[in-house]
Amino acid sequence: MEETLLLQAKHIKKQFAGVYALTEGSLNLKKGSIHALCGGNGAGKSTFLNILMGVFNHDGGDILLDGKQVNFDNPAQALAAGIAIITQELSPIPYMSVAENIFLGREPMCIQGLFIDYAQMLQQSRDLLSKLNFDVDSTMLMVDLSLAQVQLIEIAKAISHHGRILIMDEPTSAIGEAETAILFAAITQLKAQGVGIIYVTHRLSEIFQIADEYTVFRDGCFIEQGLIKDINREYLVQKIVGHKVMRSLRDNASNADDLSQEILLNVSDYSRIGTRTPSFNNIDLNLKKGEILGIYGLMGAGRSAFLNTLYGLAKPDRGLVQINGKEVHIQSPKDAINAGIAFIPKDRKGSGIVGCRSIRENITLTALPKFSPFGWLNRQYEALTVNKMKEMFNIRMSSMDLWVEQLSGGNQQKVVFSKVLLTDPKILLCDEPTRGVDEGAKQEIYKFLSSFVATGKGVIVISSELDEILQISDRILVFKKGKIVEELQRGEATHESLTSCAS
Ligand SMILES: Nc1ncnc2c1ncn2[C@@H]1O[C@H](COP(=O)(O)OP(=O)(O)OP(=O)(O)O)[C@@H](O)[C@H]1O
Ligand SMILES: [Mg+2]
Known part of the structure; x- marks a missing residue:
């Protein structure tokens, strides 16, 4: 008898303001399997994962958990059903401690549930981090952590939910090789316990190191699913980009x-x-x-x-x-x-770009005097320059007036490059x-x-x-x-x- 899939997503569709981000998102996740979701910048991976988690609603398609149809309205419902996520753009609460961030909304209580049991929470946080081998002090404020440490805390938090499905959207993009090795040890342990893991990364060597299966999306469409042991890096790159690189x-x-x-x-x-x-x-x-x-x-x-x-x-x-x-x-x-001197920071969200401003404004922000030599903005010159940058870095966007946070992660990084270049460093x-x-x-x-x-x-x-x-x-x-x-x-x-x- 065929084993029941842990999670099945079929023909998921999603459009934003009339433009399709996802036309055909499908994925089959087995128990105890590490499944790499691969695709170029803007392929629709994060959109797909946000739909699984109930962050976005979808315009078509089905999601089945243990063979039964589900439809989450928000991430809390997905979490309750055993699905946890580490999102691509991290959003810690800066002036709360590590322990408070990890246990936010499910703090251990004392005195008949009237007060938060801080001592207990701190202990649980320390136990969790030491079990995972993550060297971060539980009493520190999130604002004082490095980006890599913030990423480790998000990972620990997701794992602490003891879910059956763990989704990781580029969990290693801000951490180094040593921390990645620690993370992989933790993931391997979860896999042995039967957890199904969806793993997104652009570091292909990681995929060949830990994944069992892969699914490729290109331009919002499912392209192929298979076993990692049957393919090599060159083949995977070709599927991701659609041609030889x-x-x-x-x-x-x-x-x-x-x-x-x-x-x-x-x-x-x-x-x-x-x-x-x-x-x-x-x-x-x-x-x-x-x-x-x-x-x-x-x-x-x-x-x-x-x-x-x-x-x-x-x-x-x-x-x-x-x-x-x-x-x-x-x-x-x-x-x-x-x-x-110009600078491309590691934390693009913190110091690289302003998410709730348009792509156009972000690109021209630091070089504004160039576009307004006599005090008024030369829109035509500005649009020309933004288009030049769009072509130079191949930024995938439907309009330059879209907010930067509406771009896929990789495309946001290209905006940072464009912005910096215009200062003529x-x-x-x-x-x-x-x-x-x-x-x-x-x-x-x-x-x-x-x-x-x-x-x-x-x-x-x-x-x-x-x-x-x-x-x-x-x-x-x-x-x-x-x-x-x-x-x-x-x-x-x-x-x-x-x-x-x-x-
Ligand atoms: N809130 C939104 N509003 C408008 N368009 C959006 C929104 N979110 C995503 N998109 C668009 O959907 C497409 C797919 O983006 P998505 O973030 O899913 O890509 P991705 O595969 O995760 O890419 P990356 O590897 O760069 O993170 C992109 O063209 C993006 O601009
Ligand atoms: Mg993404």
Whole structure:
């Protein structure tokens, strides 16, 4: 007899303002299976998952749980039926503690249910995090956590519901390899207990590492379902994009020898010794004209704090920064932009974009004077520029007046790139630049970075994806506990050398 599927979604349809985001969403989830839901940016994955969770209603199709039709009006109903989700865009409550966030709405009570039992809640939170091996203090406020820690808390919270189905929409996009390994151990345990897991990621190596089955969506349509053991990476990429993709290395990949020796940016004895954020100490580095400098390290190594500070989001305690040999004092992002520095932050929601503003406004926001030289906005020029950016990064949008938060995750990232480029920077700082971006768009971003530096500009890029950092960097610095512990040239660095230096 055929086993009953845990969850079955058939021919799900959804349109937003008359435009179809999903025309044919289907998926069959078995018990004790890790099922990868794959598709390019804007393929309809998050829309589909939001429908399963009752966040959006759907315009057609059926959802069956244990063979019985269900229709959730809101996420609380889905949770009650045993389905939990880690959403793509995280939304913690900033001024509540870790424990309060995890147990929000189901706090343990005392004195006949009249009061929240804080001690009990704290203990349960600590037990949960230590069982999962997540190293985060339960009493900390969410606002004080790094993005990676916030993501771990969302994961812990979803797992703590002890559901039968766990949906993860890009759970690893903000965490590094070490935390990913811990997460995978937890997922494998859940699988052994019979939980069905739907897993979305653009990191294809993860899919081949843990998934049992896959379903591909393209342009809002179901394309194919199968077993991971029957396919390889190239096949999967082809199904996702609909045609063959060449994996291009950096086009004019330079040797250290043919890089210009002219120094664009020099940082010396740069230090920030804080207690709340990971700090960095005594950083000496230079960035040459035409160079892509990679920074690798584990979570908490101080990489992001360093870039944030360089961009003026925090103040250093000591140190000297020079651009083209001249000392600069950067106290704020405005100073950084004036000095020719631009920044692609890791947390696009926090500091990259304004979700409830249009795509057009977001792209032109930081370069507004360009579009309004005499005080009034030149709409035509503005629209032309936005269209140019749309084509350059292949942003999938039905209109430039759509709110940015209505775009798919990967397309939001492309908006961040567009916005930053318009400030005409000489130095581009990127923290996880391809977070949530699909394979095709990743190659576009790499090509863009290459052409950007080809004109004598420079890029510093943090990436936790080993493949990525190896592919794009001319030189890699490894951060550990706030210090640079190693410098490796292109060709010298390998997966093994980077991981062993970083840990
Ligand atoms: N609230 C909304 N209003 C209008 N359009 C929307 C809304 N939410 C999603 N869309 C559109 O639906 C399409 C599918 O988006 P979805 O977020 O499901 O893609 P995705 O597969 O999750 O992509 P990614 O990998 O980039 O996260 C996109 O074109 C997006 O702009
Ligand atoms: Mg998505």
